[in-house]
Amino acid sequence: MKIASEDKAPLLMLTALAVAFYWYGIDWGLPHKLTGELAVSAGGIDWAPDSLAPLAPLAYAKRLAYGEPWIHKYPPLHFFVLAVAYAPYFLYLSLFGGLEKIYDLYPYGFIDPEWTLTIFTLIARSVSAVMGIGLIITNYYIAKRIYEDWKAGFITGILLLGAFPLVHYSHQANIDIPHLLWTSLALLALVNLTQAFETKYYIMLGIFTALAFLTKESIYALFIGLVASLMVVQIQYNNKSLKTTWPAVLWKSVWNKSNLIGLSLFFIVLIIFFNPLLNYEGIVEHITLHTHRSLRGNVFIREASGTIGGDLNLLRDYLYFMSQINGKIIFALITVGVVYCLIRWPMKVLVFVPAMVTYYLFFLRVHGTHHLRYVLPLYLLLTWHGGKFLADLTSLRSISGKIATVVIVLMSVASLTYGFSVNILYKNDPRYDAERWIATYIDSDKVVVGISPEYSLPRFPGDKKLKIKRIWDYNGEQIDDIVGLDAEYIVMSMSIPRRREQRGKVEEFLKARGYAEVITFKADPPAWVPRIEDLHAVYPEIVILRRTNTKAEQHG
Numbered sequence: 001m002k003i004a005s006e007d008k009a010p011l012l013m014l015t016a017l018a019v020a021f022y023w024y025g026i027d028w029g030l031p032h033k034l035t036g037e038l039a040v041s042a043g044g045i046d047w048a049p050d051s052l053a054p055l056a057p058l059a060y061a062k063r064l065a066y067g068e069p070w071i072h073k074y075p076p077l078h079f080f081v082l083a084v085a086y087a088p089y090f091l092y093l094s095l096f097g098g099l100e101k102i103y104d105l106y107p108y109g110f111i112d113p114e115w116t117l118t119i120f121t122l123i124a125r126s127v128s129a130v131m132g133i134g135l136i137i138t139n140y141y142i143a144k145r146i147y148e149d150w151k152a153g154f155i156t157g158i159l160l161l162g163a164f165p166l167v168h169y170s171h172q173a174n175i176d177i178p179h180l181l182w183t184s185l186a187l188l189a190l191v192n193l194t195q196a197f198e199t200k201y202y203i204m205l206g207i208f209t210a211l212a213f214l215t216k217e218s219i220y221a222l223f224i225g226l227v228a229s230l231m232v233v234q235i236q237y238n239n240k241s242l243k244t245t246w247p248a249v250l251w252k253s254v255w256n257k258s259n260l261i262g263l264s265l266f267f268i269v270l271i272i273f274f275n276p277l278l279n280y281e282g283i284v285e286h287i288t289l290h291t292h293r294s295l296r297g298n299v300f301i302r303e304a305s306g307t308i309g310g311d312l313n314l315l316r317d318y319l320y321f322m323s324q325i326n327g328k329i330i331f332a333l334i335t336v337g338v339v340y341c342l343i344r345w346p347m348k349v350l351v352f353v354p355a356m357v358t359y360y361l362f363f364l365r366v367h368g369t370h371h372l373r374y375v376l377p378l379y380l381l382l383t384w385h386g387g388k389f390l391a392d393l394t395s396l397r398s399i400s401g402k403i404a405t406v407v408i409v410l411m412s413v414a415s416l417t418y419g420f421s422v423n424i425l426y427k428n429d430p431r432y433d434a435e436r437w438i439a440t441y442i443d444s445d446k447v448v449v450g451i452s453p454e455y456s457l458p459r460f461p462g463d464k465k466l467k468i469k470r471i472w473d474y475n476g477e478q479i480d481d482i483v484g485l486d487a488e489y490i491v492m493s494m495s496i497p498r499r500r501e502q503r504g505k506v507e508e509f510l511k512a513r514g515y516a517e518v519i520t521f522k523a524d525p526p527a528w529v530p531r532i533e534d535l536h537a538v539y540p541e542i543v544i545l546r547r548t549n550t551k552a553e554q555h556g
Helices: 005-023 036-042 056-066 077-095 113-147 150-161 164-169 176-193 199-215 217-242 246-254 257-274 280-294 299-303 307-325 328-344 346-350 353-364 372-394 399-427 430-441 497-501 503-512
Strands: 447-451 465-469 489-493 515-522 541-547
Touching: 005 113, 005 150, 005 399, 056 077, 056 113, 077 113, 077 176, 077 199, 113 150, 113 164, 113 176, 113 372, 150 164, 150 372, 150 399, 164 176, 164 307, 164 372, 164 399, 176 199, 176 217, 176 372, 199 217, 199 257, 217 246, 217 353, 217 372, 299 307, 307 328, 307 353, 307 372, 328 346, 328 372, 328 399, 353 372, 372 399, 430 515, 430 541, 497 503, 503 515
Parallel strands: 447 465, 447 489
Antiparallel strands: 489 541, 515 541
16 A cells, blocks of 8 residues: 555654554563463463463464364454464474474473563564554544544544553553454444445455454444444435435445445455354354353443443443543543534544444443453544544644644643553563562472462562462452462462452451461552553552461361
């Protein structure tokens, strides 16, 4: 694709900033030493929750090669993408003696497993960083295309670069950035379709919608509304151009070659990656898991005394999440921008409203949990209009325009600082201090119990006698005990949300079993660094306890 001259400078600046934002701190928590039970249970640790690195793509490739069913809570596409990204390094290991016979348990056949798994993790994280850059560029073009204004695209890119969770997820080997990129590419195709009904855009829409769905299927809820909007736009266009009866217009809008090509490609791509012939068992298991997890109803809706009350509480939380993405001031400006564009160009805003409604009704409202990352697709839809509003302020031909430009530049710097602060948290992660303390003060003959989830724990020196134990589930309910464990020390994170909320209960549990706190390591960022509790992985609090009662294991 040829880049227009007006796009070269803004795209170069956005790309340069994205590279700095997404690769600085990409070695967060690496390399990770593996030992004992931790190696068996985790096979390598990534400090990001839901990370696919380092082993999930290798497991996917192995199952694919042997025709085994692939069963996972996420669809298969990003596993495939990462397996392809891994392939050159895997080939290098195979050719130059870094790999023996492949095993399912640590060290998995790798001659130097610590270094090898570290490289795989960095590759997977780099894929997210590259896709994060693609996300910024794609949304630049979306905003520019909607409003025919490169400034709107550039400011949209700046706002997204300053989005705290986007910077965070662009460092991680999970599916959030990939699914946002595929979704954005599908949105770009749809925006183009609303302005020119060309077959190539139907092809793009079909393929990129399938890729978004194959990365994270919850995006179907957004595309229900987008397809409905596209049908309305097509009907309006055909009604004006065909000058025929209403049934004929409706038939032509639904049943035409371009629609069929796009729809066919959508299903072809789904079939290729879901592979129903060889992965029927995996598909059934995946659908069952997804239905149980994603269609049981949000906890606010289930527990509300009235439906309206539950919806209001849920919407309140999601609005709060959205205000944290760039900070409250930027979110307020984006909101004003939506109103501004709705007044000036109502159809450019209204065409995306059905998607927001269906995404809420068919995903946010029915999914069992709610998190900030779930609302990111909606945030993209709003940011384009905020970008246009701010761009128009800078275009005012008066002293007001100059003042507005200065203010917007200062706010952009503040927003970028807000997003970049993720990297400050990475570099000052208290787990680095915790692991140095463990290496210095815990003798190698002492048994240490690490309380899962593993991603929340510091890296443990290889000479420690380490056991991993899951005591509480993600709802904070006790599901196991430490009775019978001959552990001198316990290492755990208190930043897990439900654990943090029930801190007193957790402390009583440990005290009753004869353990007392020795030292705590927690994040203490500068005042200008935001604290977003839903992204608890970047604000760890590590508590180390020691047994004070030698008969504590007889408790109970």
